[in-house]
Amino acid sequence: MTVDHPLSKHSGVVKIVEVGARDGLQNEKGVVPTNTKIELIERLSSAGLIHIEAGSFVSPSWVPQMADTPEIMKHLRSNPPAAPTGVTYSYLTPNMKGLTNFIHYSSNTGVSASEHASEIAIFGSASEGFSQRNINCSIAESLERYRPVVQKALENGIRVRGYVSMIIECPYDGPTSPVKVAEVVEGLLDLGCYEVSLGDTNGVGTPGTIGTLVNYLIKDRGIPAEKLAAHFHDTYGQAIVNCLVALEAGIRTFDSSVAGLGGCPYSKGATGNVATEDLVYFLKGTGVKTNVDLDKIVEIGDWISKKLGRKNESKVGTALMAHRRSDGSRL
Numbered sequence: 001m002t003v004d005h006p007l008s009k010h011s012g013v014v015k016i017v018e019v020g021a022r023d024g025l026q027n028e029k030g031v032v033p034t035n036t037k038i039e040l041i042e043r044l045s046s047a048g049l050i051h052i053e054a055g056s057f058v059s060p061s062w063v064p065q066m067a068d069t070p071e072i073m074k075h076l077r078s079n080p081p082a083a084p085t086g087v088t089y090s091y092l093t094p095n096m097k098g099l100t101n102f103i104h105y106s107s108n109t110g111v112s113a114s115e116h117a118s119e120i121a122i123f124g125s126a127s128e129g130f131s132q133r134n135i136n137c138s139i140a141e142s143l144e145r146y147r148p149v150v151q152k153a154l155e156n157g158i159r160v161r162g163y164v165s166m167i168i169e170c171p172y173d174g175p176t177s178p179v180k181v182a183e184v185v186e187g188l189l190d191l192g193c194y195e196v197s198l199g200d201t202n203g204v205g206t207p208g209t210i211g212t213l214v215n216y217l218i219k220d221r222g223i224p225a226e227k228l229a230a231h232f233h234d235t236y237g238q239a240i241v242n243c244l245v246a247l248e249a250g251i252r253t254f255d256s257s258v259a260g261l262g263g264c265p266y267s268k269g270a271t272g273n274v275a276t277e278d279l280v281y282f283l284k285g286t287g288v289k290t291n292v293d294l295d296k297i298v299e300i301g302d303w304i305s306k307k308l309g310r311k312n313e314s315k316v317g318t319a320l321m322a323h324r325r326s327d328g329s330r331l
């Protein structure tokens with residue numbers, strides 16, 4: 001029997017941003033064939049995921065795994081998904097060169113970037129140590145670097161999402177102050193980001209620390225909950241309960257990664273995001289609508305884990321596949 005959480009009455013449809021093809025694959029050691037990435041993205045959209053991070057226009061010497069992003073973008077733009085409609089693909093851009101490449105490859109397919117449903121994401125940090133290691137500049141320099149990027153993107157009709165990493169603790173600098181997180185979130189929103197995703201990059205957050213932070217941002221700093229997203233890694237097994245805390249605080253956008261793929265190349269020991277299967281199962285269990293087909297996501301998680309030769313990190317995916325194997329039934 002499913003008992004709806006009291007939130008289900010007024011939570012509306014939650015937005016899920018699937019980051020498996022970017023955050024999930026950027027740290028894979030072996031080469032992941034471009035065709036596999038494209039198949040993953042297309043299967044994810046066919047399962048009802050309509051916000052999908054498809055790659056990064058970052059320096060290939062910093063993140064070699066994302067070097068084929070132009071090919072992926074070209075393919076996706078010339079082969080839009082048949083269903084569902086309204087899929088948005090997002091690409092990380094760390095500087096003006098990234099945005100220039102994004103515009104170049106999107107206009108090379110005969111459709112202008114503004115006409116097509118694709119957007120960019122810029123990524124800052126709440127800790128200086130991670131900012132230096134990830135994007136080779138200070139927090140203040142990163143916001144200045146992003147200013148003309150966002151301005152040009154908006155002039156071209158391209159929506160910009162923001163990220164702030166290390167919201168709880170940084171492996172290089174130690175605990176992060178909520179005040180610093182708020183300053184970076186406000187800085188990114190002031191630049192023109194429509195939403196800022198809160199990255200617990202190394203998954204150390206707990207309901208206590210995440211709850212304190214999100215309530216500080218929303219209640220004390222007056223940042224509208226609808227401008228925030230939760231991007232929780234599951235390194236310490238806290239991601240789902242942290243999603244519940246964020247949901248209770250009013251956040252309605254959640255980033256997740258099929259099969260819990262992932263990790264950040266510049267955050268040692270960081271593992272994948274909350275698995276999309278676990279998130280969808282959890283939301284369904286609280287009575288919150290998602291429009292995502294759990295059955296299909298579980299199959300995709302099983303497929304990509306086998307393709308990559310890695311363990312499926314989704315508990316729900318693993319349990320439902322085992323159940324299916326034992327009685328041969330659908331999920």
Ligand SMILES: CC(C)(COP(=O)([O-])OP(=O)([O-])OC[C@H]1O[C@@H](n2cnc3c(N)ncnc32)[C@H](O)[C@@H]1OP(=O)([O-])[O-])[C@@H](O)C(=O)NCCC(=O)NCCSC(=O)C[C@@](C)(O)CC(=O)[O-]
Pocket residue numbers: 023026056057058059060061062063092093094095097098099101123134135136163164165166199200201231263264265266
């Ligand atoms: C920001 C830079 C470029 C600075 O790196 P830099 O070395 O200071 O850059 P530079 O301007 O001196 O350029 C160095 C070389 O890179 C090239 N270059 C420069 N920019 C680009 C570009 N956009 N696209 C392609 N090439 C580029 C540039 O042309 C040059 O090439 P060379 O002349 O040596 O042949 C670098 O640090 C970088 O690319 N960093 C990205 C790191 C990254 O992608 N990290 C993972 C994503 S963040 C994350 O995962 C966290 C998140 C978002 O998921 C949230 C969370 O969990 O917390």
